[in-house]
Amino acid sequence: QAFLLDQKNEKNTFLRKWFPGASxxxxxxxEQFASSFRHATVPARxxxxxxxxxxPKDEGKVYIIRRGTCxxxxxxxxxxxxxxxxTRTEEVLRASPxxxxxxxxxxxxxxxxxxxxxxxxxxxxxxxxxDTLAVLELSSSERPASLWPREIxxxxxxxxxxxxxHHVARRTHLATVPxxxxxxxxxxxxxxxxxxDSRFLRN
Numbered sequence: 001q002a003f004l005l006d007q008k009n010e011k012n013t014f015l016r017k018w019f020p021g022a023s024x025x026x027x028x029x030x031e032q033f034a035s036s037f038r039h040a041t042v043p044a045r046x047x048x049x050x051x052x053x054x055x056p057k058d059e060g061k062v063y064i065i066r067r068g069t070c071x072x073x074x075x076x077x078x079x080x081x082x083x084x085x086x087t088r089t090e091e092v093l094r095a096s097p098x099x100x101x102x103x104x105x106x107x108x109x110x111x112x113x114x115x116x117x118x119x120x121x122x123x124x125x126x127x128x129x130x131d132t133l134a135v136l137e138l139s140s141s142e143r144p145a146s147l148w149p150r151e152i153x154x155x156x157x158x159x160x161x162x163x164x165x166h167h168v169a170r171r172t173h174l175a176t177v178p179x180x181x182x183x184x185x186x187x188x189x190x191x192x193x194x195x196x197d198s199r200f201l202r203n
Contacts, residue, residue, distance in 0.1 A: 011034060011037065011039075011136065012030070012031075012034045014066065014136070015030075015033075015034050015037065015064070015136070016030065017109075018064060018108070018109035019064060019111065019152065020111060020152060020155035020156055020159060021149065021151040021152035021153075021154065021155035021156070022034075022149075022151075022152060024151050025149045025151050025152070029149050030149075033143075033148070033149055033152070036138050036142055036143045037064075037136040037137065037138050038136065038137055038138070039134070039135075039136060040063075040134075040135050040136070040137045041132060041133065041134060041135070042068075042129045042132070042133040042135060043129065043132055044129050044130065044131045044132050045128065045129060045130075046128070046129050047126065047127070047128050047129075048063065048070060048112060048113075048127040048128065048129060048133070049112055049113055049116075049123045049125070049126060049127040050123065050126050051073065051074070051075045051100065051122070051123055051124060051125050051126045052075065052122045052123065053116055053122060053123045054116060054120075054121070054122045055116040055117065058140055058141045058144065059140070059141065060113060060116045060117025060118070060139075060140045061113050061117055061137050061138065061139050061140065062111065062112070062113045062114045062117050062118065062137065062138045062140070063111070063112045063113050063135045063136070063137050064109065064110070064111050064112075064135060064136050064137075065106060065107060065108055065109065065110045065112070065133055065134075065135055066108065066134040066135060066136060067108065067133070067134040068107070068129065068130070068131050068132055068133035068134060069105045069106065069107050069129075069130040069131060069133075070105065070106040070107075070110065070112070070127050070128065070129055070130060070133060071102060071104075071105055071106075071127070071128045071129075071130050072102070072103040072104055072105075072106060072125040072126065072127050072128075073100035073101065073102055073103060073125060073126040073127075073128070074100055074101055074102075074103045074124075074125060074126075075100050075126075076100060076101055100126055103125060105130065106127070111156070111159075112127055114156050114160065115160055117140040117145075118140065118145040118148065118153070118156065119145070119156075119157070119160060121160070124163060124164055
């Protein structure tokens with residue numbers, strides 16, 4: 001019983017510190033909110049979320065990372081969002097032409113899945129576990145968006161808007177960058193290498 005109490009206190013302390021908006025809600029509302037989270041593990045190289053996923057609100061999950069790191073990928077164009085989901089990490093990394101580009105690593109305290117689980121929107125990024133992740137997860141079937149504290153929903157909505165605006169701008173930029181930059185007429189070109197250029201080979 002003491003172990004369970006310690007585990008509960010540790011979870012509550014973590015959520016108070018890391019979950020957006022949680023530090024400002026009253027103890028009773030926070031206790032109800034925190035009690036809905038469950039401990040879970042995500043194996044390394046598993047795909048946690050896929051960009052473009054539109055999950056029914058009552059089937060989604062919100063995750064917050066406790067330990068481990070997660071690599072995120074951004075679709076390079078609008079076609080990759082509507083395409084068939086990539087089912088393995090290798091498909092994300094080796095898709096040609098690239099369906100996604102690496103964005104960055106997420107670690108302790110990062111919140112994932114709220115776009116689809118709480119707001120009914122497609123996920124903006126694909127998230128792949130770099131190593132084994134320890135997470136806290138909350139199913140929207142257990143606690144729908146209408147039962148989430150207002151302060152937390154407001155903060156998550158702000159985060160989602162900022163993240164979406166940033167990544168839409170980045171994706172638009174990537175779509176305009178050519179894969180190769182053509183040399184202009186008369187531009188400098190490196191001389192072609194010849195055997196005679198090598199003192200060893202020409203002798």
